[in-house]
Structures are given as C-alpha cells and as structure tokens.
Amino acid sequence: MDTKHDLWDYTKEKYIIPEVAYNWTTITIREAWRRHRSDLKMTYYDPYDNDKVRMAKRPSHIPECQFRELLKYWKSEKFKKMSETNTKNRKKLMNPHTAGKKSFALVRNKLIRRQYHLRISLWLQEQENPRVCTRLRMKILLVKLPKWRKLKNK
Template identity: 45%
Template sequence: MSSVFTRKLEERPELILNHELQPVHEDSKIRSEFGSFLGTIGRQCVPLDYVNWSRVSESEKNGWWEFVKTKYIIPKEGKDWVLKTICDAWRMYKSRFKAEYYTKYDNDEDRLKNRSQSIPLEKFKILLQYWGDEKIKSTAVKNANNRRKVIDTHTAGRTSFAQIRNDMKKVQSTPDTPTKADIYPKTRKNHEKKATKDAEGNDIEEEADANAEDMAEEAAKTVDEIDSAAHGPNWLVGRSGRTSKTRNITTHKSRKAEELATLRKEIAAEITTP
C-alpha cells in the first residue's frame, strides 16, 4: 500500500457515507483500496499480545483515525466503521497467526522453538498462556464448529456490500436503496457458475444469467424469512458503521452528505471548464 502511505493531503480521495454510515466511492477500486489500507493498519499497528480489542487504548484508536484522515477525506461519522474494520482485520490476522504458530504444534516447547520472529518472546508467551487456558480453548472449538456450518458464503471478494449497493443504485438511477433480495443474487451468482462448470465442464454464461434471475426471484420470496431465522441484522448489509452513539443519525443526513459531494464535483467541473 505504498501508494496510499505516501499520498499527499491534496491527493486524498473523498469518501461519502451511506445510510448505514458505511463509506462508498464512485470508483469501486478506490473503495477496495481503502479496505485494504485499513487491513494493513490492523495487521501492522495493533499488537498481537492484546487478548481482545477492549485492551486497545482510546489514544491508540484516535491515533489510527487521525492517520486515516491524512490519506482519505471521510466524514467524522465514519470513525466507528473505520475502527471496526481495523479490529476485524486484526482479529483475522491473529487467527491466521494462531493457526500457523500455535494450533500447528502439540506443545509449548515446539511452539516456542518455531515462533515467528515478528513478535517478541515475552509477548508470544502471553499469547501461549491465553490460548492455553481451558475456557478459551473451549470457546475456540465452539466458534470453529459454528463457522464450519456456514455454507452460504458470498462471492463478492474485496468489494463491500455497501459499494455493491451503491453501484446498483447508480445504474438504476433511482433514489430507492436496493433491498436485501436485490443484493443476494449479486453476491452469490458465481456459486451457480462454479457448480455448473464442475458438473459439465463447459462455458455456461447464458445459463448462469438464467440462474441469477431464478435466484433473484427466489430471494425476493424467502430472504426476509432467511434473515430472521438464521442471520443477524447486518446480513447482506455488511459491516455497519452504526453504534449506540450514532444510531440516531438519520438517512436524511447521509443523503445530505451525498448531495454535498455531488455539488462539490459540479462546482469543480464548472471551474475547470474553459
């Protein structure tokens, strides 16, 4: 991410927030870049020996937020989403670190012998003690088993659901926000392509499109039932930026931010037009 870390203040792209206080951009590549950038902060700046996110001090969080603002223009209401994203990146990195340097070995002696040099010895010992606790081990097993039960995974890759929703709204040229039933086939249709290719071994673009239409129709009928039965409120929404502090920020305010960003671009276009 050197292109972002070396970015000057005057080169910062401007992100806007949708009604869920999630950042989006007209260029989906900029939005993907932003997510990757926050991932580097989570992996490189948050110490691994913190046993959970609550151990991170407010001064550290504020420091990361201020640094993010030197690389992107983002409203202050986006702070909670940014910190949630950094937290999730840190947790994912820590999970992979545990698999490579803890779970892979049967005893602490081998773990210490093969520990990563990216973490000091004393901090690694703190992790060994934490991961070795019987209560923590039991919770980890339950979480792993629950994760294995998830089969309906999305195929959106690095593109956020918020960006997909924003792009769909732009193409449709409508003020209405796409529903979960609209989002579902957009984030799952590649499953249909992969399943058909595995079975027949040939190109099935037309059939995949038909499958996507079938999925859209089926999703419209069942997505609300599925949502309430097996998923949380953020299913097909993505990581929300709303918290107990920001839940009262209205959709109207988010739309005002979008209108302001559009107005700025129109003014800039008029200034540069001969």
C-alpha cells in the first residue's frame, strides 16, 4: 500500500464506511502510523547502543530487511538534522499544547461560556438586591465569584 488512496480502498473493503468519512479515516490512519513509528523507535532503537543488539531484539512482525532499512534511516544525517530542527522549534513555542485531546479553541469557548454564566448570575443577584450591586461592586464580584464557587464546591 503506497498511497492514502490505497489505504482508503482497503478500509472500504474491510468496513462499511461512507465516502464522507474519507478525511477522518486518512487522518486516523496517519496518527496511528505516527504513534506506531514513535513506539518502535522508543522500544527498539533508543534503549540499545548498536545495531547488532537492535537486530537481535527486533520485533517479530517486521521483516529483517525492512528493520535494517529503518535502522539505517534513523542513523542518517537527514533524520538527525530533521529531529534536531523539530526539537528546536518545539522549544520556541510560546504556548505549547498541554490540554490533552481538547484543543485550545475548545478550552477558550468553555471559558467564554463560563464567564457568560457568571455575568448572568451577577445580573440575577442585582435584580434581587439592587442596592448592593453598583458598578464597582459588580467588578469586585466578577473577580470574587469564581473563588466563591470553588469554596462552595469543596
């Protein structure tokens, strides 16, 4: 299987899957393949010092000739340079993604929704007791309300 179209055809033969799922399928296959390569390198390349030991410990599901080519690729200058460049670029990130599966956009939307609910609850408090909630008081409440909620939830 040389191309993603071949993988798509294979997937359609194996499973009942609509054409609409093409992008999702190719992305899922790509991510699984990347994880597999990463696991291979961490398990069968990094722990050992030389190729002789690596070949002796190679996984049984990979043919010897393919594993030898893979070792050659991992030792190549091209791969080392690419790896070094990627490492430097990751260190330059101002906000590295540490939110797990949840994207920054989802986190941002959740915070905006939470802020909206806080404003609504403050407005309701103001309707119940208008003398207490002046503009200055509302600003103070906006800051203190999340703290009160945390204490209340504990």
